[in-house]
Amino acid sequence: MNEVQPIRTDAENAIISRFPDFAKKQSHWGGAEIARERTAAFEILKSKGLPSRRVEEWKYTDLRAMLRDMPSPAEAPSREAVEVAAREKSAIDLSDAFKFLFVNGKNFAMVKAEGFEIYSLANGDKLPKAVSDTLARERKHALNAAVALNTAFMTDATIIHVPAGKRLARPIHLAFRHEGKIAQSSFPRVLIVVEQGASVTIVETQDGPAGVAYFDNALVEIDAGDQAEVNHVRHNNAGGASITLSTLAVRTGHGTKFSSFAMATGGAISRHQMFFDLAGKNAELSVQGATLLRGKQHADNTMIADHMAGGCVGRQLFKTVLDDNSRGVFQGLIIVRPHSQKTDGKMMSSALLLGDDAEMDNKPELEIFADDVQCGHGATVGALDENLLFYLRARGIPRREAEILLIESFVGDAIQHIENERVREALMSCASAWLAERS
Amino acid sequence: MPAVQETVERVRSIDVDQYKYGFETNIESVKAPKGLDESTVRFISAKKNEPSWLLEWRLEAFKRWKTMTEPDWARVHYPKIDYQDLYYYSAPKNTPGPSSLDEVDPELLKTYEKLGIPLREQEILAGVRGSSRVAVDAVFDSVSVVTTFKDELKKAGVIFGSISEAVREHPELVRKYLGTVVPSSDNFFATLNSAVFSDGSFVYIPKGVRCPMELSTYFRINERNTGQFERTLIIAEEGAYVSYLEGCTAPQRDENQLHAAVVELVALDNAEIKYSTVQNWYPGDKQGKGGVYNFVTKRGDCRGRGSKISWTQVETGSAITWKYPSCILRGDNSQGEFYSIAISNGYQQVDSGTKMIHLGKNTTSRIVSKGIAAGHSNNTYRGLVSAHRKATGARNFTNCDSLLVGDKCGAHTTPYIEAKNSKSVFEHEATTSKISEDMLFYCRQRGLTQEEAVALVVNGFVKDVLQHLPMEFAVEAQKLIAISLEGSVG
Numbered sequence: 001m002n003e004v005q006p007i008r009t010d011a012e013n014a015i016i017s018r019f020p021d022f023a024k025k026q027s028h029w030g031g032a033e034i035a036r037e038r039t040a041a042f043e044i045l046k047s048k049g050l051p052s053r054r055v056e057e058w059k060y061t062d063l064r065a066m067l068r069d070m071p072s073p074a075e076a077p078s079r080e081a082v083e084v085a086a087r088e089k090s091a092i093d094l095s096d097a098f099k100f101l102f103v104n105g106k107n108f109a110m111v112k113a114e115g116f117e118i119y120s121l122a123n124g125d126k127l128p129k130a131v132s133d134t135l136a137r138e139r140k141h142a143l144n145a146a147v148a149l150n151t152a153f154m155t156d157a158t159i160i161h162v163p164a165g166k167r168l169a170r171p172i173h174l175a176f177r178h179e180g181k182i183a184q185s186s187f188p189r190v191l192i193v194v195e196q197g198a199s200v201t202i203v204e205t206q207d208g209p210a211g212v213a214y215f216d217n218a219l220v221e222i223d224a225g226d227q228a229e230v231n232h233v234r235h236n237n238a239g240g241a242s243i244t245l246s247t248l249a250v251r252t253g254h255g256t257k258f259s260s261f262a263m264a265t266g267g268a269i270s271r272h273q274m275f276f277d278l279a280g281k282n283a284e285l286s287v288q289g290a291t292l293l294r295g296k297q298h299a300d301n302t303m304i305a306d307h308m309a310g311g312c313v314g315r316q317l318f319k320t321v322l323d324d325n326s327r328g329v330f331q332g333l334i335i336v337r338p339h340s341q342k343t344d345g346k347m348m349s350s351a352l353l354l355g356d357d358a359e360m361d362n363k364p365e366l367e368i369f370a371d372d373v374q375c376g377h378g379a380t381v382g383a384l385d386e387n388l389l390f391y392l393r394a395r396g397i398p399r400r401e402a403e404i405l406l407i408e409s410f411v412g413d414a415i416q417h418i419e420n421e422r423v424r425e426a427l428m429s430c431a432s433a434w435l436a437e438r439s
Numbered sequence: 440m441p442a443v444q445e446t447v448e449r450v451r452s453i454d455v456d457q458y459k460y461g462f463e464t465n466i467e468s469v470k471a472p473k474g475l476d477e478s479t480v481r482f483i484s485a486k487k488n489e490p491s492w493l494l495e496w497r498l499e500a501f502k503r504w505k506t507m508t509e510p511d512w513a514r515v516h517y518p519k520i521d522y523q524d525l526y527y528y529s530a531p532k533n534t535p536g537p538s539s540l541d542e543v544d545p546e547l548l549k550t551y552e553k554l555g556i557p558l559r560e561q562e563i564l565a566g567v568r569g570s571s572r573v574a575v576d577a578v579f580d581s582v583s584v585v586t587t588f589k590d591e592l593k594k595a596g597v598i599f600g601s602i603s604e605a606v607r608e609h610p611e612l613v614r615k616y617l618g619t620v621v622p623s624s625d626n627f628f629a630t631l632n633s634a635v636f637s638d639g640s641f642v643y644i645p646k647g648v649r650c651p652m653e654l655s656t657y658f659r660i661n662e663r664n665t666g667q668f669e670r671t672l673i674i675a676e677e678g679a680y681v682s683y684l685e686g687c688t689a690p691q692r693d694e695n696q697l698h699a700a701v702v703e704l705v706a707l708d709n710a711e712i713k714y715s716t717v718q719n720w721y722p723g724d725k726q727g728k729g730g731v732y733n734f735v736t737k738r739g740d741c742r743g744r745g746s747k748i749s750w751t752q753v754e755t756g757s758a759i760t761w762k763y764p765s766c767i768l769r770g771d772n773s774q775g776e777f778y779s780i781a782i783s784n785g786y787q788q789v790d791s792g793t794k795m796i797h798l799g800k801n802t803t804s805r806i807v808s809k810g811i812a813a814g815h816s817n818n819t820y821r822g823l824v825s826a827h828r829k830a831t832g833a834r835n836f837t838n839c840d841s842l843l844v845g846d847k848c849g850a851h852t853t854p855y856i857e858a859k860n861s862k863s864v865f866e867h868e869a870t871t872s873k874i875s876e877d878m879l880f881y882c883r884q885r886g887l888t889q890e891e892a893v894a895l896v897v898n899g900f901v902k903d904v905l906q907h908l909p910m911e912f913a914v915e916a917q918k919l920i921a922i923s924l925e926g927s928v929g
Contacts, residue, residue: 056512322861338846338847339846341846351858353858353860353861353863354861355861356860356861356862357828357859357860357861358860358861359857359858359859360856360857360858361855361856361857361858362854362855362856362857362865362867363853363854363855363856364852364854364856364867364869365851365852365853365854366841366850366851366852366869366871367849367851368841368843368849368850368851368871369848369849370843370846371843371844371845371846371848371873372846372873373843373871373872373873374870374871374872375870375871375872376868376869376870376871377852377867377868377869378866378867378868378869379854379856379865379866379867379868380864380865380866380867381856381858381863381864381865382863382864382865383861383862383864
């Protein structure tokens with residue numbers, strides 16, 4: 001039977017028609033290697049189109065239908081815009097952080113690096129071996145549609161290198177901000193190489209204007225060496241009309257400790273992808289998420305933990321609170337390769353449906369090829385427990401407050417895993433603010 | 440638990456690598472010409488003297504099937520099936536259809552005797568447990584050869600027999616319900632089945648009747664290169680109850696055989712259907728050669744208020760199992776249940792699970808699935824639980840556990856949980872683990888051999904499911920579990 005070639009959508013046409021000019025404009029940097037990568041990524045998009053619900057990994061987030069048009073790639077922002085952006089605060093804004101300010105996808109780093117180094121691919125900086133080795137490594141996630149889109153339209157890659165044994169006391173803050181009233185697309189890209197025994201806290205924030213239908217597609221790759229310790233936290237507070245895709249791709253070494261927390265409250269449609277390659281033995285991976293949605297928001301958390309080596313411990317906990325007509329998605333996959341014995345993996349997704357028309361779609365998968373493992377997953381969906389509400393109300397707490405208490409403790413369960421106290425408190429008050437706005 | 444000791448003894452009595460139903464019956468048969476086109480469909484329909492509406496229905500399904508592509512999303516791998524290289528109809532020569540036992544070819548009777556299937560009513564009556572009788576419909580390749588206890592069932596108003604007979608004798612019932620649960624356009628294999636189904640069982644339980652005995656169908660594929668496409672239709676009218684068992688075996692052959700059945704259950708107001716399967720098709724040899732491809736569509740429709748459909752399955756056979764017995768919970772307060780044990784060994788591949796589709800208010804469902812993978816096999820649980828916007832008060836509990844025996848096998852879980860309203864509560868849990876060394880050590884310390892210890896632990900692991908099987912099958916199933924696991928330890 002003939003393969004049916006679906007009619008291209010406006011967004012797909014925009015990608016195809018804009019690419020040649022765009023690639024030419026970017027050809028001044030990166031050389032043949034980047035050009036080849038860029039073209040390969042474009043070819044994937046051209047041949048497969050944007051993924052629709054018929055593509056298993058995008059089953060619940062039909063990008064083809066949701067991304068009606070792809071706005072033009074962002075021009076370099078004006079100086080005023082950058083100044084405005086620099087003054088604004090995010091929900092997590094730590095005064096002592098090394099703050100990288102990305103305005104419309106472009107890095108306007110204002111930090112003086114202490115204890116680490118910053119490079120830019122577009123500037124043609126000479127890279128240390130640890131970084132170039134990481135860049136040369138084949139990326140499993142390169143075929144992913146969001147990653148391919150980022151690769152095809154990247155304008156730079158900011159590289160942060162934390163040398164072996166360096167323990168950064170101050171966190172690194174990647175502040176992604178969209179400015180201006182015109183809907184544009186941005187494709188920021190960051191690679192962080194944390195060498196053996198080093199430790200760092202990374203905070204990512206994503207903000208933008210309400211009412212502008214911009215499109216943001218960020219890729220953050222983190223390579224954490226043996227015994228390294230990385231704590232990563234991100235908060236999606238994108239503008240209410242935006243569509244955002246974000247990918248966190250992590251590779252860990254021997255005995256690495258990696259934690260990641262993803263909070264989402266913003267954006268019309270958002271999808272956060274997490275790919276964890278546990279390449280070394282005895283690593284510890286801890287991933288949590290809290291998603292709070294209302295109106296017609298749609299948020300997708302997709303996570304793959306690939307246990308490529310044995311003895312790793314993985315813990316995942318995702319909490320989703322859905323009000324009104326919002327829709328939450330969780331797709332988790334734990335893969336245990338043959339010979340990855342003594343793997344210990346647990347994955348949990350819980351959703352609280354507050355709105356009658358809210359929808360939660362869970363797909364927690366296990367794919368196990370080794371026998372001496374402990375793996376489990378759980379998923380729950382439900383409304384607020386009437387018994388608990390009754391208990392609180394019987395003690396004189398008004399219904400609204402009782403609800404707030406219960407919801408706070410529900411998401412607090414995940415948020416409490418964040419190690420950095422100030423970040424934890426910032427996100428907790430972010431959740432409280434969301435609840436206070438609830439009608 | 441006394442049953443466990445029994446199981447252990449049974450394991451001991453069975454030789455390694457022996458699929459004991461692997462023999463072949465030498466019997467002359469009538470076949471449709473090899474291959475599949477419109478004339479094959481007409482041939483089958485003519486053989487059965489079917490009314491024109493059914494032929495039309497088949498032809499339409501066939502037309503649609505030609506435009507469909509074989510699905511490939513399951514975690515199973517097999518060489519492409521050549522649908523033109525199969526016989527779509529094969530019937531033992533001297534059996535014109537279900538008839539009295541005396542007319543049945545003695546060779547056939549011997550086959551069933553060997554399989555331990557009671558076809559002689561008096562024998563059953565003389566059995567150890569006089570009270571627990573089972574009426575059997577025996578399907579051999581493409582036709583039903585005999586149905587027992589028909590007269591007694593008739594007295595209760597129950598219609599039980601082959602579907603071809605039902606088409607002739609109760610066309611209004613068949614026409615009313617056939618294809619209403621699994622439409623002929625449902626999926627590739629169901630559509631193929633709709634076009635070429637040859638026989639199967641038909642059960643009708645009238646209003647308020649509790650079926651006086653267990654009903655059972657026994658499927659046997661005998662002929663070489665024959666696809667078996669049976670169709671089962673069970674209707675339980677208001678307040679009726681029926682428990683139905685299904686068993687199946689096939690001879691040991693080097694080539695693969697296709698079995699693509701469709702089972703439709705309809706439960707009206709407050710009716711209950713309990714459907715149990717012990718699937719023991721030939722699984723192929725140690726190197727993964729041969730075996731049955733079991734690509735089956737099973738679905739129950741809880742059409743009435745307060746109706747209940749319960750699926751229990753023990754899957755040990757087949758080279759590839761690909762099936763998802765499902766419940767559509769349409770009626771308010773209806774209930775769906777799915778209890779499954781899937782055991783894979785050798786190079787077997789299992790991709791099985793269930794779908795619980797909550798459409799009515801206050802519907803509940805429960806899924807308990809235990810997968811055991813040994814040898815080089817892969818065992819996947821795939822399931823869907825969904826609640827429609829209007830299905831307020833829907834409730835589901837899912838528990839799917841997997842056990843791995845050895846390090847060459849794989850166990851996978853792919854659940855889909857979709858809640859579209861806030862008044863539904865879904866809980867899902869799954870674990871995968873190895874048989875605990877502590878437990879094995881404990882058993883061995885008490886004098887059990889390694890294999891006995893494994894059988895004991897596994898039996899404990901699957902107990903939740905076994906207790907939902909009718910008595911006769913529970914014993915059978917425990918035996919099967921032991922057989923399937925031997926050779927996987929040490």
